[in-house]
Amino acid sequence: MAKQLDLVFLWHMHQPDYRDHTGGEFVLPWVYLHAIKDYTDMAAHLERHPQMRSVVNFVPVLLDQIEDYAEQFASGEFRDPLLRLLAEPDLDHIAAADRELLLEACFRSNHHTMLAPFPRYQGLHDIYKSLEGDGEAALSYLSGAYFGDLVTWYHLAWTGETERRRHPLLAELMSKGEGYTLAERRALLDLIGGMIAGLIPRYRALAESGQVEISATPHTHPLSPLLLEFAAARDTQPAAPLPQATAYPGGRSRVEAQIASAYESHRERFGARPAGLWPAEGAISTAFVRQLAAAGCGWIASGEGVLKNSLHRSGIVQPRAAYHPWRLADAPGLSLFFRDERLSDLIGFEYAKWHGRDAARHFVGQLEDIIKASPAGENPVVCVVMDGENAWEHYPYNGYYFFDDLYALLEAHPAIRSTTFAELLARKAPPRAEVLPHLVAGSWVYGTLSTWIGDKDKNRAWDMLCAAKQSYDLTVASGRLGPEESAAAERQLAICESSDWFWWFGDYNPSQAVASFDRLYRRNLANLYRCLKLPPPAHLEQPISAGSADASGGTMRRAAEH
Numbered sequence: 001m002a003k004q005l006d007l008v009f010l011w012h013m014h015q016p017d018y019r020d021h022t023g024g025e026f027v028l029p030w031v032y033l034h035a036i037k038d039y040t041d042m043a044a045h046l047e048r049h050p051q052m053r054s055v056v057n058f059v060p061v062l063l064d065q066i067e068d069y070a071e072q073f074a075s076g077e078f079r080d081p082l083l084r085l086l087a088e089p090d091l092d093h094i095a096a097a098d099r100e101l102l103l104e105a106c107f108r109s110n111h112h113t114m115l116a117p118f119p120r121y122q123g124l125h126d127i128y129k130s131l132e133g134d135g136e137a138a139l140s141y142l143s144g145a146y147f148g149d150l151v152t153w154y155h156l157a158w159t160g161e162t163e164r165r166r167h168p169l170l171a172e173l174m175s176k177g178e179g180y181t182l183a184e185r186r187a188l189l190d191l192i193g194g195m196i197a198g199l200i201p202r203y204r205a206l207a208e209s210g211q212v213e214i215s216a217t218p219h220t221h222p223l224s225p226l227l228l229e230f231a232a233a234r235d236t237q238p239a240a241p242l243p244q245a246t247a248y249p250g251g252r253s254r255v256e257a258q259i260a261s262a263y264e265s266h267r268e269r270f271g272a273r274p275a276g277l278w279p280a281e282g283a284i285s286t287a288f289v290r291q292l293a294a295a296g297c298g299w300i301a302s303g304e305g306v307l308k309n310s311l312h313r314s315g316i317v318q319p320r321a322a323y324h325p326w327r328l329a330d331a332p333g334l335s336l337f338f339r340d341e342r343l344s345d346l347i348g349f350e351y352a353k354w355h356g357r358d359a360a361r362h363f364v365g366q367l368e369d370i371i372k373a374s375p376a377g378e379n380p381v382v383c384v385v386m387d388g389e390n391a392w393e394h395y396p397y398n399g400y401y402f403f404d405d406l407y408a409l410l411e412a413h414p415a416i417r418s419t420t421f422a423e424l425l426a427r428k429a430p431p432r433a434e435v436l437p438h439l440v441a442g443s444w445v446y447g448t449l450s451t452w453i454g455d456k457d458k459n460r461a462w463d464m465l466c467a468a469k470q471s472y473d474l475t476v477a478s479g480r481l482g483p484e485e486s487a488a489a490e491r492q493l494a495i496c497e498s499s500d501w502f503w504w505f506g507d508y509n510p511s512q513a514v515a516s517f518d519r520l521y522r523r524n525l526a527n528l529y530r531c532l533k534l535p536p537p538a539h540l541e542q543p544i545s546a547g548s549a550d551a552s553g554g555t556m557r558r559a560a561e562h
Contacts, residue, residue, distance in 0.1 A: 003374060007410070010054070010385040010421075011054060011386070026081075036192055040163050041400070057216065060220070070197045121157060163195060219262045227254055236449070282339070283443035309442055309447050352399075356402035364416070370382060455505060457506055465497070492527055501517060
């Protein structure tokens with residue numbers, strides 16, 4: 001019997017909560033921008049290639065925000081300032097703060113692929129740069145027509161390649177190039193609203209057809225192994241400094257609540273509980289895996305570095321260890337899969353520099369080499385797990401031609417089957433899972449947890465969260481909050497538990513990004529205290545981390561969050 005390879009793509013869709021929950025205002029626009037560029041394109045690639053199978057992982061906090069945007073479009077009351085300004089009838093008389101926002105935000109993209117290809121958009125940037133050194137007075141000469149063209153081009157540049165092919169309005173506006181009227185800006189706004197409103201139904205339809213398995217992550221993307229025990233960080237780095245707090249208060253119950261909330265979110269949106277989970281950042285530990293198994297989770301995936309560290313600790317040498325599932329003896333019913341780091345990183349970081357067809361052929365060639373090297377009787381399972389949103393702005397045409405060629409080659413290949421984790425495990429003869437004697441805690445980043453703890457700024461942020469959680473516990477136990485107030489406080493606590501805040505603290509990250517996330521994290525903590533009817537501590541007014549003016553954010557970071 002000819003060898004076959006089972007290929008599982010898992011595309012992870014996530015953005016943290018960018019809302020200021022005191023008024024619901026969106027502080028950063030990444031959710032709706034990725035929705036109209038990347039989430040639409042990723043769905044369309046699959047719709048064009050119905051024989052392709054994949055897993056799409058939606059973090060509930062992202063879905064919460066997508067639905068929030070859909071409600072804004074339905075009501076016409078926008079809580080995102082960039083959308084308000086796209087609809088603004090009189091851009092000649094907007095406030096100075098709005099002018100500054102447009103100039104700061106509307107050139108924030110990959111200039112090589114999203115600005116330079118459009119001469120009129122590039123011209124707007126050239127005008128801005130020519131005035132930038134002359135101070136605020138020079139910038140005040142920019143007219144409402146300039147800002148109208150700027151905010152229009154920004155949104156046009158952030159539309160997905162497939163959306164441009166589906167909607168004539170986008171091509172018409174891009175061809176016009178300048179002098180956009182209020183009616184044209186509002187027509188673009190309506191089109192964006194339709195894209196966002198249709199997004200979740202498109203993925204649900206793909207899931208119902210069997211083409212896609214939709215998985216989830218604990219609700220707000222918490223770094224669960226650290227919520228359970230800070231000492232998990234020392235599995236790979238025994239000397240790592242830890243926060244002053246010995247542990248996150250009530251961490252086990254908080255992880256349980258985050259998992260339960262994700263399950264409920266999935267049932268409401270997709271009609272059933274997810275079969276498996278992609279833990280935030282692929283971060284796992286023995287305690288967390290046991291908790292997931294107890295919650296009925298069927299599969300999880302993590303980074304290959306975690307598997308390598310775990311096998312090394314157990315004295316096991318197995319070069320092809322990532323090409324089959326694993327299990328823990330004390331986590332019954334749960335299968336562990338590990339991403340192929342090399343193949344995942346080729347798509348995430350390298351192929352954007354290649355011609356799309358060459359990249360697609362090279363990727364398929366790598367899979368063929370894996371098949372050839374597999375021993376008799378083995379059908380390898382290869383897992384490609386990566387961010388489903390931020391890599392594509394580095395590709396020409398948002399990766400359209402790369403995906404078209406790749407998916408076509410895979411559909412036609414006689415020895416490669418694209419599939420999903422749920423389908424693999426449901427087979428009469430599922431792939432054999434070996435027992436992992438010891439699991440070393442870690443994540444997809446270097447196989448460690450060092451990206452979220454161990455740095456002095458990260459540790460300080462954890463201590464601030466622990467103090468807020470202690471206040472939360474005391475206030476809830478006192479009975480001073482009503483049911484609705486308690487629910488609001490718990491939602492706010494969950495937002496503060498997101499892994500994203502801790503990623504950014506540290507001097508190896510760029511100052512501008514650190515400042516944005518630092519400010520939003522402290523604002524979220526302050527809002528938590530307000531939910532508890534307590535005054536926010538004064539230290540929340542002081543930045544936690546400054547970042548570095550010279551930092552690039554590291555090669556592993558999600559590209560658009562800068």
